[in-house]
């Protein structure tokens with residue numbers, strides 16, 4: 106049995122097991138007692154080792170240990186992006202004309218408390234059925250507009266190597282598919298899963314990308330950085346998505362350090378997601394205006410490519426959430442605000458046809 110499978114078998118699924126790692130607070134204990142039957146939970150031994158045993162505000166701990174606040178969320182819904190309404194085939198989400206997300210796994214090494222797919226994700230469970238897979242391939246084959254396929258879940262990398270390669274290979278051979286991507290949090294929550302053998306197999310299907318998910322600099326341990334390094338060393342580019350979470354990363358300083366350390370690990374910060382109005386996540390949500398302010402504080406103060414695009418995902422696609430640097434037009438100039446607040450008037454004559 107490989108190391109990572111062995112590690113998964115020792116995952117934490119009971120309060121007693123969790124107490125071997127941390128001293129539970131009353132809120133966490135009540136969370137564990139009350140969420141059963143409503144929300145799943147589970148933590149890989151590796152990710153648990155990153156939690157501060159005595160500090161309930163530890164950003165790693167907040168992401169994965171259930172709290173009673175999850176049961177008090179009047180606004181949250183189970184499927185805020187209405188993904189099920191956008192699924193022509195079960196588990197295949199088609200929102201943009203040229204892209205689909207295919208949820209091929211319902212298993213994750215660690216169950217994030219803010220997971221968008223918590224309605225379908227399990228810590229122990231099944232991957233997609235063969236019949237569902239075939240329906241997905243057929244839909245992609247019959248839809249020539251699709252050029253980009255994201256394999257997601259759950260975490261597709263919890264499948265055996267051969268199975269992942271078979272699925273990636275089948276999609277890769279569809280003539281109009283230009284790009285296959287996998288979304289996986291394993292580099293962050295189970296870095297032992299990222300073996301050289303897995304990377305070698307995936308690198309055969311270029312262009313191939315991996316999108317991962319780090320939310321806090323504390324997660325960028327030597328093990329996680331080495332896992333990302335193995336992927337990149339095999340010629341697979343990596344992007345990172347982060348969810349903006351109250352009490353985890355809701356400050357410009359934390360986002361700056363995260364972006365810079367991701368870049369140092371050769372992972373490009375890609376999206377910063379506004380936390381969805383998802384059941385059980387009221388205590389994580391940050392006001393959009395604060396998120397925009399963090400982005401404003403980052404601009405000009407770190408490398409541009411260390412700054413992700415802040416977005417709100419909606420049932421109709423992602424909406425960029427940007428600070429408005431373009432103030433106004435003044436005659437043949439456009440008035441801009443620079444990162445430091447200085448105003449710049451850029452010549453920008455209106456072209457004659459437009460004047461007409």
Ligand code: SF4
Pocket residue numbers: 212213214215216217219220221222223226258259260290318
């Ligand atoms: S790793 Fe991703 S899919 Fe899995 S529980 Fe976390 S957010 Fe959800």
